[in-house]
Amino acid sequence: MNDVEREALTNFLIDIEILDGIYEYISEFNVFEILGVVNTEIKHSNTLALLFNPNENHNLGDLFIKKFIQSIFSIYKGHLKHMHKNIFDILHLDYYDFVIKREYMNIDIFVISEKAQFVIVIENKVWGKASENQFEKYFKLITEEYSDYDKLFILLTPYSDTEVESSNWISLDYNLIYEIIEKILRLKERNLDVKVRLFIEQYLAILRRYILMKDIELERICREIYYKHQKALDLIFEYKPDIYYDISNYLQNLINSKDNLIKDSCNKNFVRLITKELDDLMDKKEKTGQTAKEYFYSSFN
Structure with missing residues (x-):
């Protein structure tokens, strides 16, 4: 390490004030990060199913499912002409009658009201892709099983511009989920149990930071740190731990010891x-000009 590199690293490490901003983020306990929920579709679906269920003990009642369904009818009213229900009917549904099922017919989230004869199919794709003909398969299964019901088929992804291969489905992004949860938190904050409020706040933080990528304050702090200490950070990136280097080094030491x-x-x-x-x-x-030890070797990739 030369003097310039040493000075750059030293200046970076002693810049306590600028590093304090990011320490608040990386030291923050988040149960969703601990449980590996960040990029796991199953666990996101479990969390959403919990919020959808008006009869769960989160004390949100029917707020989440009500605002979700009403938002869809407001945003996609031009695409829902096949529905028997209009926005007036939707406003007067008994949302406590809805039952939430996970992995029913392999569907991520299945929502049904027998009283309203209304079915919602939600396929949740955080980062994965649908298998071939998956959308048409689910559409056919549900249409046959619930022929007299109003039906909504929804693909939920992080991206607002995701196209669905089937015209029977509509595409929603996690921005809507985030906005609904955030609005509910503001409405119910004073009446929520501390544990429930913390649970919701931490889930919002996960969506903001990892799914929607719109944690503006964290992005600002990271940019400020990088611009101020670019030389030191580039040096750190250059010598960051490398599993391939570590394995190669281990094998070379092992060979040298034999x-x-x-x-x-x-x-x-x-x-x-x-x-x-x-x-x-x-x-x-050899005739090729290679030494024997160049010709006979084992290669570890």
Whole structure:
């Protein structure tokens, strides 16, 4: 390390004031991060199913499912002409009659009201892709099983511009989910149990930071740190831990410790070696001009 690099790293490490801003984020306990919910569709679906259920003990009542359905009818009213229900009917539904099911017919979230004869199918794709003909398969299954019901088929993704391969489905992004939850939190904050409020706030933080990528304050702090300490951070990135380098280094040390092995050319992508027995048996020069130990080797990628 030269003097310039040492000075850059030192200045970065002692800049406590600018680092304090990001420490608040990385030291913050978040149960969703601990449980690995961030990029796991199943766990996002479990969380949403909990919020959808008006009879759960979160004390949100029917607010989430009501605002979700009403938002869809408001946003997509031009695409829902096949529905028997209009916005007036939707406003007067008994949302406590809705039952929420997970993995019913392999569907991520299945919502049904027998009284209202209304079914909602939600396929949740956080980062994954639908399998071939998955949308048409679910549409056919539900249409046959609930032929007299009003039906909504929804693809939920992080992206607002996601196209659905089937015209029977509508595409929603997590922005709507975030906005609904945030609005409910403002409305019910004073009446919510502390644990429930913390649960909701932490889920919003996960959506904001990892799914919607719109944690503006965190982005601002990171940019400020990088612009101020670019040289130090570039140096850190250059020498960041590399699993391939670590494995290669381990294998090279292992070969060096064995008397019957000879190490040949190596880098982080491969390790070449030959046994001493083979080296002694082979002529040192082959017709190709290669040495025996260059010709006989094992490669670890």
